[in-house]
Amino acid sequence: MDNLKLALQRFDEIPNALYSCASTELESILGGPSLFFFEGRQSPPLFVTVLQHGNEPTGFDAFQAVLNKNHDLVLPRSMWLFIANVSAAKESQRVLDGQTDYNRAWPGTIQPESPEVELMQEVVKAVTAKPLFASIDLHNNTGTNPHYACLNELAPQFLNLATMFSRTVVFYKQPVGTQSLAMAKHCAAVTLECGKAGETAALNHAIEYLDTCLHLGRLPDHEPAKGDIKLLKTAAVVKVKPEIRFGFENSEYDVRFRRDLDQFNFGCFEPEDCLANLKPGTALPVTALTDKGHDIAAQIFAIRQNKLVARNKLIPSMATLDTEIIRQDCLFYVMEEMSIG
Secondary structure (H helix, E strand, O other), rough: OOOOOOOOOOOOOHHHHHHOHHHHHHHHHOOOEEEEEOEEEEEEEEEEEEEEOOOHHHHHHHHHHHHOOOOOOEEEEEEEEEEOOOOHHHHOOOOOOOOHHHHHHOOOHHHHHHHHHHHHHHHHHOOOOOOEEEEEEEEOOOOOOOHHHHHHHHHHHHHHHHOOOOOEEOOOOOOOOOHHHHHHHOOOOEEEEEEEEEOOOHHHHHHHHHHHHHHHOOOOOOOOOHOOOOOEEEEEEEEEEOOEOOOOOOOOOOOOEEEOOOHHHOOEEOOOOOOEEEEOOOOOOEEEOOOOOOOOOHHHEEOOOOEEEOOOOEEOOOOOOHHHHHHHHEEEEEOOOOOOO
């Protein structure tokens, strides 16, 4: 991909095709990443971001359903909508070769200057020119996960915006450059992880949540009850070292991870549970970086008889069996339970 500026498309009206098109058709309809403003009965507006990753269409599909539900009607609340990586959506890929991951390019990123970084600066400048009600970024997972919300601040409005979606809530400060981290400086902001793409339950949950937010008069300013939230924080991000050949089946790989790895998301590995079989002589094949950049893999994992095992109880999240996603992003996140306050 060249270094030409990514032009942000701006729309005052809804193209008719938007009511019925698939996410794979958006690039030909819109021409590129697109920002919409819809006037509603209440203000300030809600900011909704969809398709930061092109293989995660549930957010767009949910917006489309809400749009059709309110066809020819004024929305209950004004709304900004950012339809992001339409070129990756056309190919049903998370990110295209040469692109900066859209959800690592927002203000606060450590990524080098790129068309995607400039684009996100333009989006944030536009939507924050006036106050916002809240910000929602919708995603899918490639692994088996419960639906959950992520946030970056523990203020009551953030917590309530999150628990409206799920009792399971993840607090994180890394990776930087994400939409919710950038928007948390301006309003209550959450990232919603809506399960696997194509699942009816994921779509219905996202539709219900968007509809609720559009009808909401205000966000509660008191903390949710302890029983209404299971709060976790990211302790480390586990990545496979670049030189390691890995997979889930081929015995020729240096590392063969267990095929039910993603079934442990938000559950736990007990001490000495095996995560992978290793070719004899393979050194520790993963890193586990904390928010401060410290590699604690040797504290979390051990090698026993050519097996990668957990040293202690380990709570993973967002583990996936997709080797391409593992290379592009990570193997999984290590979680720790935490309390409010």
